Structure formats: C-alpha cells, structure tokens
Amino acid sequence: MTVISHHIAEKLIAAHVAGQLPHVFSVVVAAHISVCDECRARAEAAEVLGGALMDSVGPVSLSSGALGRALAALDDEVPEPAPITRSGIFPAPVMQAMGGKPPAWRMLGGGVRQQILAADGEGSLRLLYIPPGMAVPEHGHRGLELTMVLQGSFSDSEGRFAAGDVEVAGGELDHQPIAGPEGPCICLAATDAPLRFHALLPRLLQPLFRI
Amino acid sequence: MQETISEQTLWLLAVRDQRDRQAFARLFDHFAPRVKAMLMRGGLRDGTAEDVVQDVMLAVWRKADQFDPHRAPASAWIYRIARNRQIDLVRRRPAPLPELLDEAPDTEPDAEQILALEQETTRLKAALLALNPEQTRTIEQAFLEELTHTEISQQTGLPLGTIKSRIRLGLDRLRKELADLKPE
Numbered sequence: 543m544t545v546i547s548h549h550i551a552e553k554l555i556a557a558h559v560a561g562q563l564p565h566v567f568s569v570v571v572a573a574h575i576s577v578c579d580e581c582r583a584r585a586e587a588a589e590v591l592g593g594a595l596m597d598s599v600g601p602v603s604l605s606s607g608a609l610g611r612a613l614a615a616l617d618d619e620v621p622e623p624a625p626i627t628r629s630g631i632f633p634a635p636v637m638q639a640m641g642g643k644p645p646a647w648r649m650l651g652g653g654v655r656q657q658i659l660a661a662d663g664e665g666s667l668r669l670l671y672i673p674p675g676m677a678v679p680e681h682g683h684r685g686l687e688l689t690m691v692l693q694g695s696f697s698d699s700e701g702r703f704a705a706g707d708v709e710v711a712g713g714e715l716d717h718q719p720i721a722g723p724e725g726p727c728i729c730l731a732a733t734d735a736p737l738r739f740h741a742l743l744p745r746l747l748q749p750l751f752r753i
Numbered sequence: 754m755q756e757t758i759s760e761q762t763l764w765l766l767a768v769r770d771q772r773d774r775q776a777f778a779r780l781f782d783h784f785a786p787r788v789k790a791m792l793m794r795g796g797l798r799d800g801t802a803e804d805v806v807q808d809v810m811l812a813v814w815r816k817a818d819q820f821d822p823h824r825a826p827a828s829a830w831i832y833r834i835a836r837n838r839q840i841d842l843v844r845r846r847p848a849p850l851p852e853l854l855d856e857a858p859d860t861e862p863d864a865e866q867i868l869a870l871e872q873e874t875t876r877l878k879a880a881l882l883a884l885n886p887e888q889t890r891t892i893e894q895a896f897l898e899e900l901t902h903t904e905i906s907q908q909t910g911l912p913l914g915t916i917k918s919r920i921r922l923g924l925d926r927l928r929k930e931l932a933d934l935k936p937e
Contacts, residue, residue, distance in 0.1 A: 552926070559833075560896045561840045565849070572849035582851065586824055587923025590870075592836060592896045593828030594878045599897065601786030602793055605803060609781050612810050613774060620815065628852060635849040 546578045548707035555581055559588040564664035566732040570688040572635035577706045631692045636730055645669055665734040672721035685734040687711045694727035696720060755875050758867050761827040769817040781810050788835045794898045795839050809835045822867045826874050873924045880931035
C-alpha cells in the first residue's frame with residue numbers, strides 16, 4: 543500500500559456513506575477508500591453512526607409471511623455477476639466507471655489525453671493523462687473538484703499529490719497543477735455541475751460536520 | 754455500560770459461521786422492520802419497501818462471510834447494505850463500492866475488541882440522545898432519508914494507523930462532534 547499524504551475530509555466521507563454525494567464524487571471517494579485505510583476507517587465509523595440511527599428509528603411492521611418468504615429463499619441459487627476488480631493502476635470503482643474496459647483516450651493536444659467517464663446534470667467524471675512536466679488543462683471547474691492521482695504525481699500551490707492522494711478543490715482555489723517529471727501522471731477528476739451545486743445546498747449535514 | 758457482546762452481533766456471527774437459520778430469523782425480526790422504516794423514510798412505498806427489505810436481508814445471509822465484528826456492529830454492516838441498495842434504486846445505477854480489504858475477517862473473534870467497538874457505539878448513541886429534536890432530525894434526514902447533495906470543504910488528513918483502532922477513534926470524534934452540538 544502506498545503512503546497517502548492527502549486524505550479526504552471526514553465530512554466528505556460521511557456524506558458519501560450517507561448517500562449525500564453526487565455519483566461522480568462517490569466514485570472518487572470509493573476509489574480512494576480502496577487504497578487508503580485511514581479513510582476506510584472514517585467511512586466505517588460513519589457507517590456505525592448510520593447503523594445507530596437506523597437501530598433507533600421506530601420500526602415499521604412487515605406484512606405477515608415476510609420472514610417465511612425470506613427463509614424460503616435462503617437456498618435459492620442467485621447468479622452473482624462476476625465482480626469488477628482492480629486492473630493495474632485502476633481501483634475497482636474506477637474500472638466499474640470504465641465499464642470494465644481499459645481506457646479509450648482522446649487526444650487533447652500537447653500529449654494530454656482524456657476520457658470522459660460520466661457527464662450529467664450532477665457533474666462529470668474523467669480520466670486525464672498528462673505527460674511529465676506538462677500543466678493539467680483547465681477543465682472548467684467553478685464548483686467542487688476532487689482529483690485522485692492514479693499514477694505519477696502532480697504539484698500545485700497546495701503541495702505535491704502522488705498515487706492515491708486526493709486533492710479537494712473548491713471554486714476559490716486558483717491552481718495550475720503540473721505533472722511531475724518522473725513519468726506521465728494519470729488522474730481521475732470529478733467536478734460538479736457548477737450551477738446545480740450551490741443551489742441545492744443543504745443544511746443536511748451542516749450541524750454535524752460544520753460545513 | 755454494556756458488558757457483553759450484543760445479541761445482534763452474536764446472531765450475525767452464527768449466520769456467518771454456522772449458517773444458523775434461527776439466528777437469521779432473529780436478525781430478520783430485529784432489523785427488517787428498521788430497514789423498512791429507513792426505506793420508507795427515503796420515499797419508497799410500502800410494497801416496494803417490503804421487496805427491498807427482502808433483498809437486503811437475503812444479501813445479509815449471502816454476504817455474511819464479509820462481516821467482521823471487530824470493524825462493525827451488526828447494525829452498521831446492515832445499514833451499509835441497505836443504504837447502498839437504496840442508492841442503487843434512487844440513482845438507477847450501482848453505488849460505487851470500495852474494494853474489500855484483502856485480509857479475511859478474523860475467524861477467531863477477539864471478544865475484548867468487539868466489545869470495545871460496541872461500547873463506543875453505545876456512547877455514540879448516548880450522544881445522539883443528548884441532541885435537541887431539531888438536530889436529531891437533521892442527522893436522521895442525512896443518514897436515513899433524502900439522498901441529495903451536500904456542500905463540502907477541505908480539511909487535512911491525519912497520519913496512518915491500523916484500521917480497527919482508527920474506526921474507534923473516528924467514532925470518538927463523531928461522538929465529540931455530537932456532544933459539541935448540545936445546547937448550552
């Protein structure tokens with residue numbers, strides 16, 4: 543396991559566990575947890591809170607026969623789809639977002655390549671390939687951006703980010719990441735849809751996580 | 754303070770290790786109505802919620818080998834399965850799931866460690882009870898109901914450590930966060 547020096551904020555992990563993050567951010571969080579025991583522990587602590595809350599809600603009775611149905615189904619053969627697993631530098635959640643296939647790069651010029659994995663009203667998710675020493679192209683984030691390094695490194699005003707690290711950037715951060723000299727940098731970047739983001743802002747986790 | 758491992762965790766261990774159907778029935782009686790309550794708060798109608806409860810509880814039976822009582826009380830592990838199923842349904846695509854840890858769950862349970870995690874969970878519950886109704890309502894909404902966005906800001910991380918003790922540390926921090934919310 544690589545040594546991770548840039549983690550994901552506890553409240554962001556808790557929001558992921560609670561199902562409060564747009565899908566594209568959850569992919570990055572799940573990819574990071576796959577390689578970071580510290581953030582896995584944060585996620586599992588948030589699940590304990592979720593479980594405690596679920597345990598304390600007023601239960602709603604099931605229809606009669608529900609338990610019988612479940613017991614009768616215990617021996618059913620259920621075909622399990624083959625799980626998507628890590629492949630090389632791509633953690634399982636990234637492989638899942640790639641549909642289980644290797645990256646299909648599009649050239650952006652200057653040796654930079656990208657593949658858009660998802661883009662919808664909630665945000666976009668892409669893979670970027672940056673040759674050593676090149677600047678990461680501006681991909682128009684005015685809202686939140688999560689970038690996880692999968693290979694190589696990049697550096698910007700916030701520091702150096704190597705494989706496994708995640709940079710969390712808000713709209714106010716004016717950063718120009720440069721790929722490290724040691725080799726091409728491959729990263730996974732999720733951005734929100736800027737117009738949607740601030741409009742929907744919740745009060746939800748505010749008191750707990752002091753957002 | 755709780756002095757023995759909870760019966761829910763013992764039932765889930767019996768399901769995991771002995772494929773004990775009676776223990777499964779007890780787990781079902783305890784958790785199915787709570788999972789159903791969460792699903793209905795999340796907007797599912799009664800009939801659909803019942804079907805999803807069946808899915809969730811059967812997943813509990815089938816995936817029991819992944820349950821590690823040193824890392825999660827039964828309620829947390831079942832919460833994860835149920836919440837992910839709910840996310841799948843709401844988003845109409847599978848929730849991204851982290852890779853499982855390589856190490857198999859310890860087959861020889863370390864009662865002291867399991868109990869310590871459960872005691873921390875009990876303290877967390879006590880901290881929840883100390884909140885005012887509005888605060889409780891907000892946290893329940895986030896964890897049990899709406900699946901929406903939230904705003905995030907940056908916060909730096911902590912050094913690495915072993916995962917099991919880290920979960921308890923995380924719980925301790927969550928409990929303190931909750932304690933700080935208490936009205937003066």
